[in-house]
Amino acid sequence: MxxxxxxxxxxxxxxxxxxxxxxxxxxxxxxxxxxxxxxxxxxxxQGVIQKTVAIVDPTLVAASLTAIVEITLDVQTAEAYAAFEENVAGEQSILQAYRVSSGPDFVLIVQVRDMPAYHALVHRFFTAQKNVRNVRSFFSVHRSKFETQVAID
Missing domain, CATH: 1.10.10.10 (Winged helix-like DNA-binding domain superfamily/Winged helix DNA-binding domain)
Structure with missing residues (x-):
C-alpha cells in the first residue's frame, strides 16, 4: 500500500x-x-491503523511482573503452531506472541501481578498443553525503553 x-x-x-x-x-x-x-x-x-488503545502503566494496576518466555513445542508442524497460537490468543496475561526462527518456536511477553500469578499461568497454560516441550523464562528487573510508535519513512 x-x-x-x-x-x-x-x-x-x-x-x-x-x-x-x-x-x-x-x-x-x-x-x-x-x-x-x-x-x-x-x-x-485498509488495516493500516489496526486499533486505537490506551496504554496503561502496569505497575499502577497491579500487573508489575513482566516475563519474556521462550516456548519450544514438541511437534513443529503448521497445525501445532496454529493450535498453540489459538490458545495464546485466549490468554489475557500474554500480551504479545512471536513465532521465531532459530532457537525456540515462540517468544511471549507476559504481564502478571506477581510471581505466584506467573506460576499459576505456567501450570494452567503451559504445562496443560501436551505439545509444550520446554519453557524458559526471563524476568524483567528494569524497563529501560518502551515504545509503541512504528517508524514511518
Whole structure:
C-alpha cells in the first residue's frame, strides 16, 4: 500500500496521541478537518491503523511482573503452531506472541501481578498443553525503553 505524505503525517501524530480531536489533528498535519476525517477512516478500513488503545502503566494496576518466555513445542508442524497460537490468543496475561526462527518456536511477553500469578499461568497454560516441550523464562528487573510508535519513512 502506498501512503502519501499526508497519510504519513496523520499516522505520526496519531501514534503520539490517538486521543486528538479531528480538529486538533487537522491543525497539526496542515489539512482540512473533513480531509483528515476521511483519511483516518480510510487508514482504518485498509488495516493500516489496526486499533486505537490506551496504554496503561502496569505497575499502577497491579500487573508489575513482566516475563519474556521462550516456548519450544514438541511437534513443529503448521497445525501445532496454529493450535498453540489459538490458545495464546485466549490468554489475557500474554500480551504479545512471536513465532521465531532459530532457537525456540515462540517468544511471549507476559504481564502478571506477581510471581505466584506467573506460576499459576505456567501450570494452567503451559504445562496443560501436551505439545509444550520446554519453557524458559526471563524476568524483567528494569524497563529501560518502551515504545509503541512504528517508524514511518
Amino acid at each position: 502506498e501512503l502519501d505524505e499526508l497519510d504519513k503525517r496523520i499516522l505520526q501524530q496519531l501514534q503520539k496521541d490517538s486521543g486528538l480531536t479531528n480538529q486538533a489533528l487537522s491543525e497539526r498535519v496542515h489539512a482540512s478537518a473533513p480531509t483528515c476525517l476521511r483519511r483516518v477512516r480510510q487508514l482504518h478500513e
